[in-house]
Amino acid sequence: MTSFADINEVSGGVLAAQGFVAAAVSSGIKPPPALDLVMIHSQYPASAAATVTRNVFRAAPTYITEEAVTNGKARTIIVNSGNANAGTGRQGMSDARQMAALAAEATGVEVLEVVVCSTGHIGDILPMDKVAAGIDQLDGRLSRANPEEIARGIMTTDTVPKHCAVEFTVGGRGARLGGICKGAGMICPNMATMLCFITTDVAIAATALQDALNWSVARSFNCISVDGDMSTNDTVALLANGQAGNETITGAVSEDYAVFRAALLHVTQDLAKKIAADGEGATKFVTVKITGAASYEEARTAGRAVTNYSLLKTAIYGGDFNWGRIAAAVGSSEVPFDPDRAAIKIAGITVFAEGKVQDFDLARGRAQMAAKEIEIEIDLARGDESLTLWTCDLTPEYVHLNAEYDASDLAGAEAD
Amino acid sequence: MTSFADINEVSGGVLAAQGFVAAAVSSGIKPPPALDLVMIHSQYPASAAATVTRNVFRAAPTYITEEAVTNGKARTIIVNSGNANAGTGRQGMSDARQMAALAAEATGVEVLEVVVCSTGHIGDILPMDKVAAGIDQLDGRLSRANPEEIARGIMTTDTVPKHCAVEFTVGGRGARLGGICKGAGMICPNMATMLCFITTDVAIAATALQDALNWSVARSFNCISVDGDMSTNDTVALLANGQAGNETITGAVSEDYAVFRAALLHVTQDLAKKIAADGEGATKFVTVKITGAASYEEARTAGRAVTNYSLLKTAIYGGDFNWGRIAAAVGSSEVPFDPDRAAIKIAGITVFAEGKVQDFDLARGRAQMAAKEIEIEIDLARGDESLTLWTCDLTPEYVHLNAEYDASDLAGAEAD
Incomplete structure (x- = not known):
């Protein structure tokens, strides 16, 4: 090594x-x-x-x-x-x-x-x-x-x-x-x-x-x-x-x-x-660690399902300690993991494992969600590949920034 | 028939x-x-x-x-x-x-x-x-x-x-x-x-x-x-x-x-x-018609790339006649269409065809974008399959709705 x-x-x-x-x-x-x-x-x-x-x-x-x-x-x-x-x-x-x-x-x-x-x-x-x-x-x-x-x-x-x-x-x-x-x-x-x-x-x-x-x-x-x-x-x-x-x-x-x-x-x-x-309108930086994937591709598929899930990104903006949205996001990726073996951590707190919600300290979880940097860890329990991804929260400011248009501009549309 | x-x-x-x-x-x-x-x-x-x-x-x-x-x-x-x-x-x-x-x-x-x-x-x-x-x-x-x-x-x-x-x-x-x-x-x-x-x-x-x-x-x-x-x-x-x-x-x-x-x-x-x-926070109803696809799957892949493209949906919220975001959206689907043969219409106005921006009436386009219902048509020029998809705009209200959390709720996370 x-x-x-x-x-x-x-x-x-x-x-x-x-x-x-x-x-x-x-x-x-x-x-x-x-x-x-x-x-x-x-x-x-x-x-x-x-x-x-x-x-x-x-x-x-x-x-x-x-x-x-x-x-x-x-x-x-x-x-x-x-x-x-x-x-x-x-x-x-x-x-x-x-x-x-x-x-x-x-x-x-x-x-x-x-x-x-x-x-x-x-x-x-x-x-x-x-x-x-x-x-x-x-x-x-x-x-x-x-x-x-x-x-x-x-x-x-x-x-x-x-x-x-x-x-x-x-x-x-x-x-x-x-x-x-x-x-x-x-x-x-x-x-x-x-x-x-x-x-x-x-x-x-x-x-x-x-x-x-x-x-x-x-x-x-x-x-x-x-x-x-x-x-x-x-x-x-x-x-x-x-x-x-x-x-x-x-x-x-x-x-x-x-x-x-x-x-x-x-x-x-x-x-x-x-x-x-530096994401547009972002107020928080989010790290998503996928572990236990069977391949790089699988880790990326699962990870991107999480980093692109609008509903989770609004929850993070709102400081909502909402593990259900993480489960729904990674579950939507179609990576065939076993939900009874998978585990989810938010800010180091295990919220889901062995097929059910864990008995965690909600007050501590909420305090962690108020931080500027949030780490989410998802163990797919299928293999040895891991991958880290990064994203930001989805904010009203993102929508405002992208909805604005300068009518004095040229006919060609904006934004590549 | x-x-x-x-x-x-x-x-x-x-x-x-x-x-x-x-x-x-x-x-x-x-x-x-x-x-x-x-x-x-x-x-x-x-x-x-x-x-x-x-x-x-x-x-x-x-x-x-x-x-x-x-x-x-x-x-x-x-x-x-x-x-x-x-x-x-x-x-x-x-x-x-x-x-x-x-x-x-x-x-x-x-x-x-x-x-x-x-x-x-x-x-x-x-x-x-x-x-x-x-x-x-x-x-x-x-x-x-x-x-x-x-x-x-x-x-x-x-x-x-x-x-x-x-x-x-x-x-x-x-x-x-x-x-x-x-x-x-x-x-x-x-x-x-x-x-x-x-x-x-x-x-x-x-x-x-x-x-x-x-x-x-x-x-x-x-x-x-x-x-x-x-x-x-x-x-x-x-x-x-x-x-x-x-x-x-x-x-x-x-x-x-x-x-x-x-x-x-x-x-x-x-x-x-x-x-x-009735989408959350929506102010506009958007119809996306994909034509000229080689298969149903291809039409759906191209269509969903458009209906899920946040940047386009914020532009529609803002009433922005922004064909560039439609091109970027359908192009991101990885359907291997030929951009020199594809065509894009917004509200019946051809904005892109034959590999280049068309000479359209921008004032008329902007007026159409102010409507409550917007129709986008994309011809992939690859086959005979077509598919219609529907979506809504992405609004600040969507973010507000989904960021809110009732702290008096149970430990189990919200939203399935």
Whole structure:
């Protein structure tokens, strides 16, 4: 068993790793002076991996990103906010390609080494003149100076910038991995989308990088839910430029790979939890631990049934110590567990086990439910897999935020 | 093609068909004088069919009901509200069996001819002394006099009683089919659960009856969503006592079967729509028509992705003409349609087709979105199957209703 005790958090966010530079500018896609265009660039060739939304109505740039990482390498990430470039048909594809071409030219890389992301209104054509002028500006401003500004540059309705970085030792060399993300839930009132960009100086082959990313996303971003909705633009992209000087990790079975994956999990889980905690209108942060599942898929199915159950999320908002709603939620997942063997704990208090309600201290339970952080544990008693998921409460403020509409806006509908 | 023009609505609800009697009393499970115990009884042997929730944490009475209809016959339905008899373990099973035995004795039928349903708090043991005294009272009050009272007797947070009945001709004989249901959404703040009881005087074999019920439920109750949550107690039960005198319908391929199924669909869809329209906190009624699906399952998957999409339902509450949220919702279903061929209409206005936003009249669209009833049509352009689903908007009132908790309540959690 590898010990991961020496993965330590450091500052620097997406610029913590060696050999990466970045910049953010206000290009005018959003009303100035709001930052709306961000570039992240590796000064050295880099392995690349990405996961994008499975939404059928996904945005044009997600195709470009997918195409780029097919080759296993990328060096430049270009991101705009304020316009999702989704529902824009052939014009949208052409614009996303041009965005890649402009960023490639500016940073001296191949077009197929550019990751493109957009977030904002669905159905509006991108103002390519502004994007082009913005990329020109970005080119001259790339530096390692302002990691905080890069995290702010991709924010939309987020109330706080979200970043995390760690250092660790791999193959005897000191290495770093850091990232930023945006998203105040799976969705937001005007700008939606979960975007995450991670850089590392570890030397690792693209296939191993993609394996590690898939594994980590399955245990981090795919385990959070604000409202259960899936965006058209969600993307997680990861660049690894090898500047740590370790012997290149080529497969998914070595100790070095295990350490790298643990570092990646640390950062992706930290960022994912920050999104759930910053959920729209949220007042509480909820951790759902599924144990005793027969497989990862089963744990996730059961867990998502709980994190998406509106009635439970309103009870948590109301501070209601309501174990019945947890039972109904996990029972609705169609995972065929045995209710006579399953157990449910809220805030450490066993409320249901051996097929019946336990004799618990209701006053203590209610006191626990008044806390800002609530932990729910469900033992399915079927196997050895476990999974932790995170969500927030469902509040009247969530509805208010998402029901509002600025009638002066363009014809294209809001929110991706 | 059979013509169903002669299916006509009539009064009488669950007592419209010949040979059925019913009664409702206040037994004290809920504070008097609230009606909380209902009995429906066929004076003649009857075929029976039922569908119950697939929730793993389902309540004890759903097992009794399932057992009863396995034999294909049932004559008495006993229902209590105020206590779900869920999460009650072996005691709950024993109580549900005793409820069946008491109702069987009172009405002179076999124990296995009794359908048992409960709705209310999860985790409380049923007060069987009150249930027993209530069944005694019911026995002396069974009549055909008060169909409206029977509909009211199963209400919990419903704001209106829900019933529907039709008459039609089958095998040359006049026949009737009618039902009642309760449920203000899939769930409710204190009392949850969708329950539906249907009676008919058509002569039909139990297997054909179950086939027709499964088909109709798939196109009615399984097409409504208030919040996407599934209860522990949901049950639809259907008794057919043959008093219309038609030649018994034995299989699922005859013209008589087709007419019967159409009548059943009429009543189940009417009742299902009444539940969606009475959704907790709802201000709008939303119809979602999926066309061009490759199969029923695909249409349902796409449709439910739309009817469960919180962000769309808040937009509808806000009167926001937001086609982007519809695209994101149907795209999230993972049905592999081609977005370049799909089309989206809101209130008859085509907003998206041929891979791009259409040039529509936004002012007209906004005016339509202000209406109480909204129709969304999505053509997946993949096949010939279509399905209509119904839902309501997501409102701050929904959250308020479900966050409230009466701290003086019992330890058992609320809401099934």
